[in-house]
Amino acid sequence: MIGVFDSGLGGLTVLRTLANRFPDVSFCYLGDHANVPYGNRPSEMIVELSRRGVEALFHRGARLVLLGCNTATAVAARRLQQNWLPGSGWVGYNLLGIVAPTVEAATQTPWAVTAPQYPQKFNSELVAVFGTTRTITSGVYREEIRKRCPRVEVLQQICANLAGAIEDEASHNELDGLVREGVTALVKQARGALPDRAILGCTHFPLVEDLFRAHLPPTTRMLSQPNIVADSLEDYLARRPHYLGGFHPQPRNLTMLTTGDAGEISSRARIFWADVPHFVSVEIGVGPETSTGA
Numbered sequence: 001m002i003g004v005f006d007s008g009l010g011g012l013t014v015l016r017t018l019a020n021r022f023p024d025v026s027f028c029y030l031g032d033h034a035n036v037p038y039g040n041r042p043s044e045m046i047v048e049l050s051r052r053g054v055e056a057l058f059h060r061g062a063r064l065v066l067l068g069c070n071t072a073t074a075v076a077a078r079r080l081q082q083n084w085l086p087g088s089g090w091v092g093y094n095l096l097g098i099v100a101p102t103v104e105a106a107t108q109t110p111w112a113v114t115a116p117q118y119p120q121k122f123n124s125e126l127v128a129v130f131g132t133t134r135t136i137t138s139g140v141y142r143e144e145i146r147k148r149c150p151r152v153e154v155l156q157q158i159c160a161n162l163a164g165a166i167e168d169e170a171s172h173n174e175l176d177g178l179v180r181e182g183v184t185a186l187v188k189q190a191r192g193a194l195p196d197r198a199i200l201g202c203t204h205f206p207l208v209e210d211l212f213r214a215h216l217p218p219t220t221r222m223l224s225q226p227n228i229v230a231d232s233l234e235d236y237l238a239r240r241p242h243y244l245g246g247f248h249p250q251p252r253n254l255t256m257l258t259t260g261d262a263g264e265i266s267s268r269a270r271i272f273w274a275d276v277p278h279f280v281s282v283e284i285g286v287g288p289e290t291s292t293g294a
């Protein structure tokens with residue numbers, strides 16, 4: 001079983017792609033709706049909330065947890081992988097983020113290669129990255145892309161309130177206004193140049209991809225993060241099949257957990273994924289883990 005963690009509903013854009021791509025694999029999803037959105041929170045808090053989420057999924061039997069959240073990945077993934085996991089007692093467990101596969105796709109360069117490679121397919125492009133405050137201020141996309149492709153110009157744009165507005169089911173007009181604001185600010189940064197490619201660097205943003213498409217220049221190609229992450233996970237699991245375990249129940253299990261109200265989250269989630277299974281509420285990180293009903 002594989003765990004997928006997100007601050008709220010955004011990780012569903014990744015999970016639904018993974019669920020289609022791996023029809024025999026069981027997944028356990030945890031949305032930290034009690035604390036969403038993460039994007040404007042202090043870094044230390046994001047690290048701690050992410051650790052609690054990952055650990056809750058380990059406790060449920062996921063040996064591999066994917067942070068289906070750019071903010072958690074940008075701020076916490078490396079720290080948890082390097083500073084927490086090795087001494088945590090979770091031997092044989094692992095966690096992955098979603099920035100690395102996105103950077104690999106944007107640069108056409110494996111993550112392990114950290115120096116410029118020539119010739120580069122995309123070596124003079126202008127890449128736009130949209131994300132939460134914390135993802136963008138971490139600078140991770142710009143830094144990791146330019147490390148591999150120094151001639152690529154990376155313009156980053158904070159969309160501070162967009163993930164929260166998506167979670168709150170803001171009106172189409174409000175969402176459209178927030179996306180337009182972000183794209184306009186980015187175009188201003190570009191001073192007339194048109195972005196060749198755009199990364200929606202927040203897993204909530206594919207839920208308003210049509211609005212980004214409408215406001216970005218028609219020539220800008222959008223990288224689809226859920227598909228990129230699924231491709232990367234497929235490759236990873238082919239090399240490390242032990243994370244799948246030996247037994248695949250038929251039908252496979254899709255377990256949906258939330259730190260929020262299960263009924264409310266289940267109905268909101270259906271707006272984004274019609275067939276999403278019902279959520280179960282859990283409390284995590286405050287004493288022994290408990291389920292509080294469906």
Ligand code: DGL
Nearest residue numbers: 010037038039070071203
């Ligand atoms: N969906 C998440 C991301 O990819 C986080 C959004 C938030 O909680 O602010 O960044």
